[in-house]
Amino acid sequence: APLPGQSREGKMPSAGLEAGSNKVDVAIDLGNPLLNRTVDGFLKIGAVGACRVAAEDAFDCLQSGSVSKHKLEKTLEKMCKEGAYWGAVAGVYVGMEYGVERVRGEYDWKNALIGGIASGALISAASNNKGNKIAKDAITGGAIATAIEFINYLT
Template sequence: MPRGGFSGSLRSPKVDVFIDMGDPFLNRTVDGFLKIGAVGACKVAAEETFECLHRGSVSKHRIEHALKNMCKEGAYWGTVAGVYVGMVYGVERVRGRSDWKNATIGGALSGALISGASNNHKHKIIKDAITAGAVATAVEFINYLT
């Protein structure tokens, strides 16, 4: 039975939040959702702030619109990240190894799943799977170098 818990720490410039769901798979998935979802929401906040500054006006309607977009983008980005992190963890558990191949396979599976959920055609799903696998692999190698 998952148990809820919350802990956090603030060390400049890193903010780390951990929610214990009682299962490593759920912990990683929720962590990915929250962290990348926050990035998506911040992206929209920056864009909307720029737009308000550019127009020179702020209205209640514009703020409501910005908040809706922040939630929508945060949820989308978080969902994509949660699916990816969950896939990588699942592949790691099945393979019994922790290496770059997990990112490649997890990225490809995530790309295919998300593309398929968007009602894309077979060729687009394959292209998205290849792209997501390649991006995940590149990120893994870049993280290894730094």
């Protein structure tokens, strides 16, 4: 991640796979920094959401001592749903934060705060929440995004 005040314009969505000394990298350039970052957030966090489901379901299968075609199909279905949901949340947040950065013309923690608030409110409203629930989700989104920004700055 760039330091405060540095530009992040050239970032493209990318993924890598490494096994031993062999490494494969894939980068996608959609021709627009906003789209690049949004897709990057979707892919990275979506993969984390899908892997979480896979790990939990694998643990459940190990504990129960049984695996079936039906369980595998359900796990795959849950992986897709969770991956798409968390990927969409990440994509919205990354897009919002980048938009705020572009409007303000600065790269600092305030972009994370504003992007988190806007994302929390938007996602909450899209989930058919009303009034106070949207406000709580906006505050939560802003707090989480700001805390992560500060943690990233410290490391």
